Amino acid sequence: MKVVNSPDGGTLLVWTLVVLSVSGVHATDGTKSCKLLSESVSERKVxxxxxxxxxxxxxxxxxxxxEVYTYVFQLCGDAGGVPGAGVIQYDSKKTDNKPTVIGMYDSTKAIGGSDWVLLIYENGEKYDLHCSQEKRKAMIxxxxxxxxxxxxMKVELEDRDRNEGCFYLFELDSSAVCPAIETHISTGSIILIIGFCLLAVYLIGGFLYQRLIVxxxxxxxxxxYAFWVEVGNLTADGCDFVCRSRNREEAPAYRGVASEPLEEEQEERDDHLLPM
Structure with missing residues (x-):
């Protein structure tokens, strides 16, 4: 590759693009960079x-x-830039600032549940005085x-008070291991959706027909319109008949007795009907 020097910082830009492209190629490996101790489809899926x-x-x-200890963890990558290291430890007392490798990502185990994943890096550096000088192991x-x-990330435990099987335990929360939220539509919801769709087609289609054709x-x-108005009236009458509690048959009105005698009706005379 030819690098052209220019006063506007072209060299820096070119090298930046090269670094980004190399990083991008490395990043696309994803979890494939992790080498399982025992290759299996289930662990690779986890x-x-x-x-x-x-x-x-x-x-x-x-x-x-x-004592202050700093831990660096990287998933399937060089933690802190240390080749092959998945988890490293920095001891503040060390003057050379050289990290201790706790686990290697080329010795990986993966165990998964519905909402959790346990990642294990083995074959770290040996203990000096603990755990029968076995190799360190990190569990995340x-x-x-x-x-x-x-x-x-949090450090939960460093269990080194045993003869063998010592480990470092770390905890990390992430939405990456959360199960997918499944949505189920009930039969009633499906019927309602179909009903609303049919109603919308009826109203829109009928409106366009009445306006444009008729x-x-x-x-x-x-x-x-005439049919629905009549249906509305009949429904209202039926609701009024069923739901209202007033008495349908009204009692005849009470009529008091007058204090004064009623005038006698004049007697109809039919003398004029008699033959003379």
Whole structure:
């Protein structure tokens, strides 16, 4: 590749693009960079759930009196830039600032549940005085938390008070291991959706027909307007008949007795009907 020097910083730009392209190629490996101790389809499937966390450094710090330890974890990548290291430890007392490798990502185990993944890096550096000088091992528990894509790593435990099987335990929360939320539509919901769709087609189609073909105006544009008005009236009458509690048969009005005698009706005389 030819690099052209220019006063406007062209060289820096070219090298920046080269670095980004190399990083991009490396990043596309994702979890494939992790080498399983025993290759299996199930473990590889568990690792694939962590694809979004690959090649990112996570740090945690612990204090024990005057001792300060800093841990760096990277999923399927060189933690802190140390080749092959998945988890490393920095001791504040060390003057050379050389990290201790706790686990290697070319010796990986992966165990998964519905909302968690346990990642194990083995074949770290040997203990000096503990655990029968066996090789260190890191265990990273990644739990589901839908509120954050990448949480903060915490050091839960360093179990080295045993003859063998010692380990470092870390905890990390992430939405990457959360199960997908399944949505189920009930039969009743499906029926309602179909009903609303049919109603919309009826109203829109009927309105367009009445307006464009028939030439109706105003409320007459509503499809089958006369029918629906009559149905509405009949429904209202039926509801009024069924739901109202007033007595349908009104009692005859009470009529009091007048204090004064009623005038006698004049007697109709039919004398004029008699023959003379």
């Amino acid at each position: 690792l694939s759930r962590l694809e979004g966390l690959a090649h990112q450094n996570f740090t945690a710090e612990t204090k024990n009196g005057s 528990m990644i739990s589901c938390d839908r509120t954050m894509a990448e949480g903060k 030439g109706a105006k105003g409320m007459d544009q509503f499809p089958n």
